[in-house]
Amino acid sequence: MKQGMEKIPYHWFEEIINLAGERVVVVNRDGVVIYINSSYCEFLGTTVEQAIGKSVEDVIENSRMHIVAKTGQKELASLHPINGSEMIANRYPLIIDGELVGAVGTVMFRNPEEWRLYQSKIQHLVEEIKYYKTKAEKNQKSKYYFKDLIGKSAPFSAVKSLAERISGSQSAVLILGESGTGKELFASAIHNNSLRAAFPFVPINCASIPEHLLESELFGYDDGAFTGAKKGGKKGQFQLANRGTIFLDEIGDMPLAMQSKLLRVLQEHEILPVGGQKSIAVDVRIIAATHRDLEKMVEEGKFRQDLYYRLNVIKVEIPPLRDRVGDIELISVKLLEKLERKFYRKGILLSDEVIERLNQHKWQGNVRELENVLERSINVLDGNTIEIAHLPLYLRDQETVSIPIKESGCKKKGAANTVAMPVQSLKDTLASVEKQAILNALSAANGNKQEAAKLLEIGKTRFYEKCKIYDIQ
Structure with a gap:
């Protein structure tokens, strides 16, 4: 055998792991310990022989290894209280040939002091990574296309067809629909089907940004605009979206003062950063969305009428899921494909009874609620077919039990009424x-x-x- 080609003997690995200074434990899908190194056992006050074959919860205090083995979701740099101290633990799903078979846990730092020493050495690298991560996120491209909008029902097909026809326009679009109907997906698809597709798609949730920060977030600010302002100023989302599309979700939650400033952008095609003296020209297409009744808000003086007409050049109304007869099964199949990747599963099916139950439900949370229901079902699924029993309680065919009700009067002795009560x-x-x-x-x-x-x-x-x-x- 050539020099350097010799394989490491199997019995060396134990010593290599111990010399590396890490405590290692491996569990199967059921959370049973199938490997643990002696270094970890010494710390726990046990032995390898005593630990192997036991549930990890009985071996390691406050362990979450059994959870990672079930969900397939890694947990990095997690604080783990144990033996009166706090370790820094990493937990990884163990995936072999595409199948989730268990989990691997390591303890890199035995106490917070070791972690702080390590952190001080890499802090500058962490800050640099955060900077580039933020920059990359802001340059993210729109990721949804019309092919991703699933549904063949007449109401949905009509809306999808309209959105495709108007995507090449430069006019503002107002998307209306209940929460969870997919307003951002439509906005993303419109952008990707437009002449602006090569440029940024910048989504903004107007309801999630505090009112006092909204202006600087949208329009940016100049150097020294306020106490704590970043040196050199900061570009706003409109500048980042230049030549592309900005998606203003929950536009109905935008404060009146900001509405007037947004109107100016639509009219003049320029923005004025906070603390700035000079306007900056921007070329963006605005797609706005809301689940609110903007016409009613205009009547009540809660939304500017002139802004409403500027935004409502092209109106796209997405039907709620309950009105999309025949689409629920199609959407469920697509969502299951997505969830299979998340849970490292394959071939998950819906029983006929489940499909019927999903079609009967009103879906107040629309597609978002449907995805939530399917994800919950996969978490409790043993086989490959989702049955009624795997659905959340409010969707199940509730079992009934006869409970005797005592009565006085005309009923014979020993007789009792029964009433069906949900359990x-x-x-x-x-x-x-x-x-x-x-x-x-x-x-x-x-x-x-x-x-x-x-x-x-x-x-x-x-x-x-x-x-x-x-x-x-």
Whole structure:
């Protein structure tokens, strides 16, 4: 055998791992320890013989290895409290031949002090990576095309056809539709089918940016514009979108003061950075979207009429999922393809009963809710076919049980009435009621989350947290 071609003997690997200074554990899909090195066992106060074959939860305090082995989602630089200290742990899904078979965990830093020493040495590299990452994200291209818009129902096909026809125009587009119907996907597809496709597509969620930051985010700022302003100033999203498309999502949540400044951009095709003295010409196509009734907001003085007419040159109204008869199965199949990649699974199917149940549901959260339901189902799926039992409780065909009801009077002794009562946990029942209450409040408040929070008599922060928990946009 030629020099340098000799293979490393198998029994060397244990010593190599120990010399590398890392503590290593490997579990299978069921979270059972199938390998752990002696260095890790010494730290845990156990032995390799005692640890192998046991559930990782019984071997390692506060372990999450069994979770990573199920979800396939890696967890890097995670704080892991153990033995009265905090380690820095990395957990990786173990994928062999495209199949998720388990997980590998390593402990690189035994305590926060070791981590801080290491961090001080690489801090400048971390900052440089963040800079280039931010720059790359801002130059991201639009990633959705009309072929990605799935559906053959008459209402959806008509809207998709309209969007394709107007994509080559330079006029402003107003996309209307409930939350979760795919407004950003349509905006992205329109951009990619336009003459601006080679230039940036910049999406902005007007509802997620604090009011006092919105102007500087959209138009940028000059050097010294305010305390804490970055030296040399900063370009706004309109400048970054120059020659391309800017997508203003949730335009109905834009403050009135900002609406007038946006109107000026549409009329003059130029922006004025915060603290700036000179206007900057920009060439952008604006696509705006909202789930609100802008005409009603105009009547109530909450949205500028002149801006509404400037934005509403071409109107695209996306139908809600409940009105798209025949599309739910097609969309589900496409979403499953996406989720299979996320969960390292293949060949996941829907039973006929599940398809029927999905078609019966009202889908207040539209496609976003459908994806949430399918992802939840895959998390509890053992085989390859999603059945009714894998669906969330509020979608299941609830089992019933006969509960005797005592009566006095004309009933004979021993006789009892029975009534069918749904069987589900109190936690799930309360969650379903809470989610419905939030949806009802949002409907009553025309989508205004602050007003909805007031109707429910809870704080704004708590309301937003609840919306995040229940995936309500």
